[in-house]
Each structure stands twice: as structure tokens, then as C-alpha cells.
Amino acid sequence: MNNIIIEGGHRLSGSVHISGAKNAVLPLIAAALLPEGVSEIEETPWLTDVCYMCDVLNYLGAHTQYADGILQINPASLTDCTAPFEEVQKMRASFLVMGPLLAKLGEAKIPLPGGCAIGARPIDLHLKGFEAMGAQITIGERYIEAKVNNLHGARIYLDFPSVGATENIMMAATLAEGLTTIENAAKEPEIVDLANFLGAMGAKIKGAGTDTIRIVGVRALHPARHTTIPDRIEAGSFMLMAAITGSELFLENVITSHLQPIIAKLNDAGVRIIDEIDGLRVLPSGRILPVEIKTLPYPGFPTDMQAQFMAFLALAAGNSTIRETVFENRFMHVAELQKMGADISVNGHTAIIRGVPKLQGAYVEATDLRAGAAMIVAALAAEGETVIGQVDHIYRGYENIVGKLVEVGAKIREEQSAE
């Protein structure tokens, strides 16, 4: 893996274009298996995770083609219902093909998606939904198999508003017989984006974005063309990069309403943000004020912004607390931030961040995607040079992150790692 090198202490300026959302486009790609015909997804970010998802679809017999931000997906030759072991192990979101395969082929054989650095990440809620819809589930050593003759609608209550389970069940329900009701559904903007894409294909879906989603199955879906919503987590990450360096930065291609929980916390921390017609402007901020953060399902503060915000609060004028309620092990970035001089202590799911006057550049690692983004936030403000290792994690979710930061004045470069 390569390293990213950052020389801290430089202001950013100008504007940055926010890419399409990783966590929207991955389910959109899976959904493109459902119709008869070629669908197109615009503003598809060219990310490692998008490549992995396309590999899974190609392995299943579908064809994908990417050019100038547009991904074409042709499911016509979808024949295989067994997802490839390596790809699913690399990216758990591959599990999102299960719903479409069950709906289209009546069977699916998916490798057990591994946990990852941030937690065990079970799939019990996905399986609960598919069983309620009539699927027989067999859990083997390495694979999960699901078979069904006629997928039928069901009333499904999610014990936790799981994003992936809501998406997987919603996709399966579009071609099931009758009405499916998902209660305690996830309300993230990415759920609404998926529902809009499925609706454009002729699916009958109501309530996406609320905690109850109703889907009436149809006999077949037709292809559609869809534009991915902007990535609210990339936008939030860039807002923190501007705020921690005291910079003015303009973000284009954002949907402000998706960013409310992040903007609210940035305002509490003393960061001024202007909602302009064609984007958001972060104004140069002075002292960083300490805040209390608790991660929650949308519309609460997003867990995917927790690591980046912790890096920012390391330089606050006072003590902050962050409580992580969504994942059980999402503090891997604490040890890396401590290497840079951050004063953080962790007690269970709560971190106490005692602000320090400055951070020092160091050799740190991107332990996972968002921890890697946190290292960039910290490194941009640290004194001296920071070397970030394991950067492939970062490229999973941030399109052209080095190029975008160079464009706005950061002293950042990538180099081959010695190993």
C-alpha cells in the first residue's frame, strides 16, 4: 500500500466538487440487477468499493461499463446466483446483491460477509426479512444460501434501523407478491435515493425516509437513468479540513438538508457556514469550541463522521466527549491521533477529548476508511510532516482525495511505501 504525506499548517482556499455518495451508489449498483435492460447511474464516484461491486456483478454474469462518471449496468446475462468469495470478503456491501438475486432468480449464495475493523456487523436483520418473505435460509461454514419459489410480501420490524437491511429488503420486495411493510426502517438519505431509483424503474414504494416503508410488488421493472446524491460524508470531511486549518472553502454539489446534523455540530464548535445557492461556504473560524457528540442513526449525528470530528476536537479550547452508539469498535483512530499528541481517553463507548494547543506530525495508519479521513484532518493542521500508511482504506470512499486537496492548496502527495 502507498503512503500519503502531508505538511501541516497550510490554509486551504477555493472550491471543491463533492462526488456522488459511496453509500448511495453501492446499493444503486445492486438494484440495477432488478430490471430487464440497461440502467445508467450518473455521478458514480470512481472508488475501490465501486470497482469491487462491479466485479461482483460481472462475476454474476451482468455487464458493467464506466465512462466519465456514468456507470452502465446490463443484467441481461445474469445467470449465476453465487457471489464470489474474495470480493464479498473485501467489501461487506456486496451482500446487497442478495435481495435482487432472490427477487430475480429465486436463489442466492453469498459468502458470509466478514466483520471489519469497526465491528462484527452481523446480517441477522437482512435474513429475518428474507425469511419473512418466504425464503429458506441455510447458513454454512463459508456461505449463506437462500432459496424461494415465490417471494411474498411481509410485515417486517427491524430491531435496529439497519441501513443495509432496509435496502436489501426493499429491493427484494419490489418484485415480491403483495405488500411488504418495513417498520423501524433506516431513514438515511441513501435509502431515499435508492427508493427514487427503484421508483424510476416502476417499483411501487412509499415512505422512504420515514421509519415505515411500504412496497407493493410488481411483475417486472424497466431500466432507468439516475443521478447519485452527493456524498454527505465526503462533504462533512472537507468542512472539517477547512475548519481545522482556519480556511475559507466552498463546497459545490451538496444537499444541505442531508448535512444538518453535521452543520449543527460545526456551528456549536464555532464554525460559520453559509448556505449559498450553488453550495456551502465554510468561513475561516477562530477558536474551536468543545462539543458533546453522540452518534445515532439518521437524522442523528452520523457515525461515519465520528473519527473526523474527533480529530478536529483534538485542537478545541476545552474538553469534548464523543459517544459512539452505532458500532462497537469505532475508536481505532484514537491511538493514531495520540501519536500526534492528541489527549484522548476512552471508557467503553465514550471518548473524552481534552483539547491541546497543537498536534505534531507523525507516522500514523489509516486503520479503516473514516479513521484514514481523520488522519488527513489532523495532519492538515499538525506541525511538520505526517505520513499516513495503509491509504488504500481511504481510497475506498474518497474519490481523488489527494488531487482535490492539492487543488485547494494543501501540501499533500502520495508516495510508494517501502514495504
Ligand code: EPZ
Ligand atoms: C451502512 O453500513 C454504511 N455502509 C456504513 O458506512 C454506515 O456506517 C452504516 O450504514 C451506518 O450508518 C454502506 O452504506 C455501504 P447498518 P451497514 O446495517 O448497512 C447492526 C462507511 O464508513 N446490524 O445500519 O452495514 C450493525 O452491527 C461505512 O462509509 C445488526 O445488528 O450498517 C451495526 O451495529 C462504515 N444486524 C448497526 O446495526 C444486521 O442485520 C448499523 O449497521 C445489520 C446491522
